């Protein structure tokens with residue numbers, strides 16, 4: 001998230017001669033891809049429920065999970081100087097151990113684990129969307145994808161989480177509804193003041209309005225997939241591309257995608273290995289995929305967020321004016 005800004009190199013830059021990104025009708029290749037994915041997801045909302053769940057989960061897995069697979073590229077510069085070729089084991093073992101504990105927690109105490117997952121998601125989404133050092137904006141923006149489905153589509157959201165937790169849920173847990181109302185009340189109080197004090201950029205207003213419309217008009221899982229694969233994942237990858245310190249080898253979106261592939265493959269392998277365990281309790285493969293995907297996302301989120309914290313703590317402070325006099329500019 002932090003770090004010195006570098007011009008954003010759009011996806012596909014590497015394959016375009018003379019470094020000029022391919023543009024069609026004024027859109028870069030990355031924006032065009034995102035627009036196509038968004039149209040596909042919106043259209044999938046017209047399908048029967050099972051099919052629309054499959055489309056949303058497919059997008060979350062194929063297009064959303066790779067942003068977390070870049071954690072390897074963030075950990076390597078922290079660990080390789082000290083552990084040499086053993087760095088991946090030193091990184092992966094605690095990462096997997098922590099994830100395994102969360103998967104176990106879903107079996108033992110599903111509802112408290114759900115509450116923890118939602119709280120961590122607000123933090124994670126908010127920090128990514130608002131940027132560091134903006135706790136109020138982070139709470140408001142991170143809370144939006146969690147609160148709006150509870151307020152606008154409580155039954156459909158309860159149906160999803162009854163499958164994920166494997167706990168019958170005729171309606172959403174009262175604590176979720178109460179937290180969603182609290183978020184809405186705080187937003188209604190804080191937003192007018194902030195709008196008056198700092199008029200926001202038009203792009204941010206458009207993003208928030210688009211997100212609110214998606215969570216209002218689309219089924220909740222489709223709206224979540226849209227947010228996760230067109231905003232959250234790309235934003236995380238762009239932040240790494242722009243940060244020369246946290247992942248030094250990742251300086252274009254094309255490189256970021258390539259660097260994510262090996263660990264993404266490993267993650268798919270882990271999912272495939274866990275499948276029989278999850279399928280044994282359910283007759284419906286779509287429900288199994290929903291449970292496994294959401295539980296795995298939550299399990300990976302804990303080390304994913306911790307690593308982000310550790311990496312920002314190890315990042316050198318931003319250069320001072322005196323530094324800039326001694327160092328050649330990038």
Ligand SMILES: CC1=C(/C=C/C(C)=C/C=C/C(C)=C/C=C/C=C(C)/C=C/C=C(C)/C=C/C2=C(C)CCCC2(C)C)C(C)(C)CCC1
Nearest residue numbers: 065068069071092095121145149220221224266267300301
């Ligand atoms: C490095 C590594 C790895 C990998 C990793 C990864 C790949 C990660 C990822 C990560 C990630 C990828 C993360 C994520 C996150 C996510 C989240 C945080 C989410 C959340 C969500 C939510 C919370 C939702 C909800 C909902 C729904 C679902 C529906 C409707 C409604 C709502 C919206 C509410 C491995 C293990 C292989 C090995 C070791 C090392």
Ligand SMILES: [Fe+2]
Nearest residue numbers: 067068236304
């Ligand atoms: Fe993330």
